[in-house]
Amino acid sequence: MKVHEYQAREILARYGLPVVAGDVAATPQEARAIAERMGRPVVVKAQVHVGGRGKAGGIRPARTPAEAEAVAGEILAMELKRIPVRRVLVAEAVEVDREFYLGVVMDRAARRVVVMGSAEGGVEIETVAREKPEAIVRQVADPFLGLREYQARTLAFDLGLSGTQALSFAPIAMALYRAYVENDATLAEINPLAWTRDGQWRALDTKMLLDDSARPRHPEWEALRDPESEEPAELQARLHDLNYVKLEGNIGCMVNGAGLAMATMDTIQLYGGTPANFLDIGGGARAEKVAAALRIILADPNVRAVLFNIFGGITRCDEVARGIVAALGAVCPRVPMVARLVGTNEEEGRRILAGARMLTTESMAEAARMAVEVSRKPR
Numbered sequence: 001m002k003v004h005e006y007q008a009r010e011i012l013a014r015y016g017l018p019v020v021a022g023d024v025a026a027t028p029q030e031a032r033a034i035a036e037r038m039g040r041p042v043v044v045k046a047q048v049h050v051g052g053r054g055k056a057g058g059i060r061p062a063r064t065p066a067e068a069e070a071v072a073g074e075i076l077a078m079e080l081k082r083i084p085v086r087r088v089l090v091a092e093a094v095e096v097d098r099e100f101y102l103g104v105v106m107d108r109a110a111r112r113v114v115v116m117g118s119a120e121g122g123v124e125i126e127t128v129a130r131e132k133p134e135a136i137v138r139q140v141a142d143p144f145l146g147l148r149e150y151q152a153r154t155l156a157f158d159l160g161l162s163g164t165q166a167l168s169f170a171p172i173a174m175a176l177y178r179a180y181v182e183n184d185a186t187l188a189e190i191n192p193l194a195w196t197r198d199g200q201w202r203a204l205d206t207k208m209l210l211d212d213s214a215r216p217r218h219p220e221w222e223a224l225r226d227p228e229s230e231e232p233a234e235l236q237a238r239l240h241d242l243n244y245v246k247l248e249g250n251i252g253c254m255v256n257g258a259g260l261a262m263a264t265m266d267t268i269q270l271y272g273g274t275p276a277n278f279l280d281i282g283g284g285a286r287a288e289k290v291a292a293a294l295r296i297i298l299a300d301p302n303v304r305a306v307l308f309n310i311f312g313g314i315t316r317c318d319e320v321a322r323g324i325v326a327a328l329g330a331v332c333p334r335v336p337m338v339a340r341l342v343g344t345n346e347e348e349g350r351r352i353l354a355g356a357r358m359l360t361t362e363s364m365a366e367a368a369r370m371a372v373e374v375s376r377k378p379r
């Protein structure tokens with residue numbers, strides 16, 4: 001789950017990270033009031049879940065409260081990468097001497113949390129990684145001991161820092177690591193971490209991603225969620241408690257059970273096709289949930305065929321078939337469909353589907369092969 005800069009900023013401030021003063025505003029008047037309260041030049045920043053806001057015009061300085069109001073008005077009227085801006089962060093403007101990058105991420109290959117730094121701050125780290133990988137320094141945190149102090153200092157020295165600059169950098173890296181672990185984040189990033197003209201560290205931009213798998217132990221996350229910035233398909237999937245991941249292929253899959261869904265994707269690949277999604281409707285899905293799942297699949301413009309692979313156990317084939325028929329009544333299917341329904345109530349399920357225009361088979365391999373074949377037919 002993504003959280004906005006102003007939310008990440010509040011979390012990180014609790015760990016003593018040097019975020020700049022500021023507050024969030026939904027109207028130009030609120031922006032003006034915040035600037036008045038701060039009584040100094042500010043930066044007005046669009047709060048949308050996209051990178052590169054600066055380049056897109058979503059970050060503008062304002063010297064006076066009147067200017068902050070005007071600039072906020074302009075930014076609040078913008079869309080960044082097609083997402084409307086609903087809020088701005090009005091933050092204290094800082095005189096920057098140098099910009100650094102500091103991030104904590106999960107390195108799945110290493111099965112460790114990695115703390116990364118770069119003296120090429122302000123730029124997206126992906127760009128640095130591609131064009132100048134040697135400019136990124138890292139330390140791997142021990143899962144039991146965490147990021148140790150000597151590692152934080154090593155990071156500072158590897159960034160070319162020395163003296164008070166290096167000494168004051170180390171606690172920032174350690175605090176960011178702690179914030180990452182204690183908040184079940186998958187990313188905690190400060191970019192830029194600025195060294196100011198008057199010789200202080202300031203976190204000018206903060207970003208956090210939170211691990212959705214940890215949601216059950218964080219009731220406070222519900223308040224951080226911004227439904228508008230979620231992918232519509234992923235939002236719908238979450239609302240219906242479906243396990244959905246969009247992929248790049250063109251065969252939509254609806255499957256019950258994560259293992260079977262993985263096997264279905266493999267089988268599609270085996271026959272030369274590519275899945276458009278992973279979708280596990282879970283055990284015991286009722287018709288309404290199946291209909292929601294089908295609507296999500298069919299909303300993907302890449303989808304050229306749909307494959308239903310249902311192995312009825314707790315899930316009843318007749319319920320699934322009823323859901324499919326209900327969804328087909330509402331969304332006019334524009335692609336061929338293949339259904340493989342076996343297990344509990346399969347005869348009833350097939351009888352219900354007989355009316356729908358759909359290829360059916362009892363073999364999973366055959367179903368995958370058929371789906372690949374019909375996905376290639378010109379429409």
Ligand code: GDP
Binds near residue numbers: 043050052
């Ligand atoms: P992003 O473009 O979405 O990553 O947004 P950032 O918050 O990182 O802002 C982009 C750039 O704006 C930063 O790299 C800074 O160079 C600049 N910036 C942001 N806040 C300030 C500030 O208070 N003072 C100065 N001088 N520059 C700032």
Ligand code: MN
Binds near residue numbers: 191205
């Ligand atoms: Mn940034």
